[in-house]
Amino acid sequence: MSVNALSASPATPARDQVLATALRLFTEKGYFNTSVQDVVRESGVSTGSIYHHFKDKEGIAKALYDGLVLRMGSAFEAIVSQYRTPGDRCRAVIEYLFEMTESEPEIMAFMLYAKHREFMPEEAPICSSRPFELMRNMVSDAMDSGELLPLDPLVAATAVFGGALRMINLRLDGILDKPLPTYLDEVWQCAWRSVAA
Amino acid sequence: MSVNALSASPATPARDQVLATALRLFTEKGYFNTSVQDVVRESGVSTGSIYHHFKDKEGIAKALYDGLVLRMGSAFEAIVSQYRTPGDRCRAVIEYLFEMTESEPEIMAFMLYAKHREFMPEEAPICSSRPFELMRNMVSDAMDSGELLPLDPLVAATAVFGGALRMINLRLDGILDKPLPTYLDEVWQCAWRSVAA
DNA sequence: GTCTATATCCAGATAGAC
DNA sequence: GTCTATCTGGATATAGAC
Numbered sequence: 001m002s003v004n005a006l007s008a009s010p011a012t013p014a015r016d017q018v019l020a021t022a023l024r025l026f027t028e029k030g031y032f033n034t035s036v037q038d039v040v041r042e043s044g045v046s047t048g049s050i051y052h053h054f055k056d057k058e059g060i061a062k063a064l065y066d067g068l069v070l071r072m073g074s075a076f077e078a079i080v081s082q083y084r085t086p087g088d089r090c091r092a093v094i095e096y097l098f099e100m101t102e103s104e105p106e107i108m109a110f111m112l113y114a115k116h117r118e119f120m121p122e123e124a125p126i127c128s129s130r131p132f133e134l135m136r137n138m139v140s141d142a143m144d145s146g147e148l149l150p151l152d153p154l155v156a157a158t159a160v161f162g163g164a165l166r167m168i169n170l171r172l173d174g175i176l177d178k179p180l181p182t183y184l185d186e187v188w189q190c191a192w193r194s195v196a197a
Numbered sequence: 198m199s200v201n202a203l204s205a206s207p208a209t210p211a212r213d214q215v216l217a218t219a220l221r222l223f224t225e226k227g228y229f230n231t232s233v234q235d236v237v238r239e240s241g242v243s244t245g246s247i248y249h250h251f252k253d254k255e256g257i258a259k260a261l262y263d264g265l266v267l268r269m270g271s272a273f274e275a276i277v278s279q280y281r282t283p284g285d286r287c288r289a290v291i292e293y294l295f296e297m298t299e300s301e302p303e304i305m306a307f308m309l310y311a312k313h314r315e316f317m318p319e320e321a322p323i324c325s326s327r328p329f330e331l332m333r334n335m336v337s338d339a340m341d342s343g344e345l346l347p348l349d350p351l352v353a354a355t356a357v358f359g360g361a362l363r364m365i366n367l368r369l370d371g372i373l374d375k376p377l378p379t380y381l382d383e384v385w386q387c388a389w390r391s392v393a394a
Numbered sequence: 395g396t397c398t399a400t401a402t403c404c405a406g407a408t409a410g411a412c
Numbered sequence: 413g414t415c416t417a418t419c420t421g422g423a424t425a426t427a428g429a430c
């Protein structure tokens with residue numbers, strides 16, 4: 001992926017370098033164990049330059065987060081355009097998440113694993129973000145069309161996606177040796193069977 | 198619950214005060230946003246006393262964590278003694294987790310939601326801890342006895358417990374207004390249906 | 395065991411030349 | 413826009429009396 005895709009704002013080389021480095025360090029060591037000096041050293045961008053591009057350390061995290069939420073939202077919208085039935089859409093979302101976890105583990109760790117509110121106190125929980133809203137909509141659509149059992153919509157959504165999200169956690173924690181797509185069919189069968197009418 | 202239950206080590210009033218305060222602050226503001234001074238102020242125990250009882254700030258977190266893992270392990274072992282079939286055991290585990298989330302949200306937040314390795318670098322991921330091992334065993338037993346479809350054991354375990362764990366996250370994030378036990382039946386039906394033979 | 399006072403360090407952030 | 417040098421606060425942790 002292009003480093004541009006890390007941010008929602010106009011890209012410059014220095015800015016991109018900082019974002020790419022911060023993403024790596026934030027996921028490797030955690031936000032609080034990463035000092036701005038660490039980012040300076042590993043990105044090759046000076047302190048002054050960093051504070052020229054970002055308001056403060058939190059601003060780096062926010063820029064990363066906003067860019068990635070946007071990117072994931074677009075990906076899910078593309079899935080909605082490409083697939084017609086809610087079931088196909090949900091499956092495609094899980095497939096996308098599994099593939100992203102293998103190809104861009106740092107992004108997935110930062111998006112799904114980090115405790116954003118600890119370092120971005122103003123941020124809404126990620127489950128209220130656009131991509132998660134789209135996921136819940138897919139499940140609600142399926143229920144409205146009668147494909148699913150009549151359940152509390154949130155229960156249905158967690159039933160469909162909860163197992164997959166746990167599998168991603170296990171993979172990022174190094175508990176699963178095989179790549180996630182290996183498990184896609186089984187995971188999907190379980191997920192859908194749990195709610196199918 | 199008794200504050201004693203927060204730690205695996207011999208209890209003293211000061212020690213317990215510190216642990217109870219730390220649990221609250223660590224979950225409210227996060228480990229890194231909590232200074233030892235905060236704990237001093239809110240526990241009423243002095244800096245010197247805290248460092249007499251604990252090696253360092255991380256030592257407070259470790260004592261908390263070890264005590265809580267032990268406690269949850271015992272609870273699950275009690276469930277294993279009390280219920281005979283794997284299905285009943287799994288359901289009882291979810292019920293226990295749901296009830297704990299309502300009665301002791303801080304404990305559940307600290308156990309299931311915190312990123313332990315960020316502040317306790319030597320700690321194994323929580324999914325390798327005893328309670329999680331017991332959960333996986335319940336599912337494997339069910340599969341061996343033919344109650345479940347033949348699946349990868351880890352896929353089956355995440356299918357059974359993944360939805361419930363996501364529901365706990367949603368509840369701790371304030372997304373669900375109703376107490377978790379309200380959803381227990383639906384969640385359990387989905388979970389078991391996803392893997393039942 | 396508990397306390398107060400304090401040492402030490404390093405983080406985040408800024409100043410101001412180029 | 414980028415850099416180096418520097419300020420300042422607050423954090424962890426210790427010393428040593430009681």
